Amino acid sequence: MLVRDGFPGQRFRVLPRPLVESALREPVTRRLLVTDAGYFPHAAAHGRVRPLGAPESIVMVCTAGSGVVTVAGVAHRASAGDAIVLPSGTRHSYVADVLDPWSIWWMHVAGADSRELVEAIGVASAPVLRLREPASAAAAIEGVVAVLERDETIPTLYAAAGSAWTMLANLAAERRRGPGSDGDRIRAVQDHIRSNLTAPHTVGALARRVGLSASHFSAVFRRATGVPVMEYVKRLRSARARELLMTTDLTVAEIAERVGYADAFYFSRQFHAVNGTSPRAFRARGRLDEAVGSESTASE
Known part of the structure; x- marks a missing residue:
């Protein structure tokens, strides 16, 4: 019973x-x-x-x-x-x-x-x-x-x-x-990418790092994250670039180098693909918002 x-x-x-x-x-x-x-x-x-x-x-x-x-x-x-x-x-x-x-x-x-x-x-x-x-x-x-x-x-x-x-x-x-072993491998790769953002990552090299074939690794990674491997790398680099654009006076070329791009023009294209705007326009908009916010605070 x-x-x-x-x-x-x-x-x-x-x-x-x-x-x-x-x-x-x-x-x-x-x-x-x-x-x-x-x-x-x-x-x-x-x-x-x-x-x-x-x-x-x-x-x-x-x-x-x-x-x-x-x-x-x-x-x-x-x-x-x-x-x-x-x-x-x-x-x-x-x-x-x-x-x-x-x-x-x-x-x-x-x-x-x-x-x-x-x-x-x-x-x-x-x-x-x-x-x-x-x-x-x-x-x-x-x-x-x-x-x-x-x-x-x-x-x-x-x-x-x-x-x-x-x-x-x-x-x-x-x-x-995904299943435990595959999920653990994907998290290990994500940690590696975040810790080595400027490294020249490739799907093959990342797959070998966790002992998977490139095709299986790509499929498991996309299922786990919702995006392809290199798109994931691009988005992480873009997130770091946005932070640098908002918090430093580094040039676009200097920021490009700090997030893993030797070519500033290629970096700008990749940045635009993720954010829908150029690095310079993103920085200008952020500074405009900051200025408007400061004026609003001062007037209160």
Whole structure:
């Protein structure tokens, strides 16, 4: 027999349905609302069967033990360090392991943003996500629970929504980066590029650095970041160039050299491609905005 709750040391909050219905009509909480949240430690016999799914999306972070989640007839094992994401309306069931029952932080979320974020996490066929930083994910839900334990006022619902939004966005980012080994390699390359911005980077050299073929590396990098490798390099260089244009009196040629371009004209073309304006025009506009702001402050 499955047990829904009642575990020693548990914490949870469930909003009353009239409040949920009214909050989902309000400007902020209609985007994202945490309707339920809690913590079940060593939850022996814990489980649910939902033939029609739940009206909200469900997120669980397993911090100890294990369990099995079944979606569309396929069973998926979840253990410590995993997140489980079940979109609203998805037929599912889950049960804690008999010998080593899980401990889980969990929350139910509703609203337009929750649907889009869950879709971005991409869990339709793979509801269990291995976390790179499970402690942070668990702490995020713990923060949601702590907030809801205060009261059920609108400021509290806002605060809970903010923590939940950040947590879901981080899960989407982890899924976008790809499986652990590939994701770690991409992050290593990103760190290398940032630390060596002026180096003459090539796709082949960066791929060899992490032991991948150029074609596989390019595909994994684009999936993880949303842009091709060299576009990523160009954008990082552009970001550094914008900083130098706003905070120094270096010439455009000097800035070009500092961000990895030997040819100032080529740098200007690359800068324009990212920013829609030339380096000189960008600097002039920034200084004009600063002057207008100074005049406004002086007149107050």
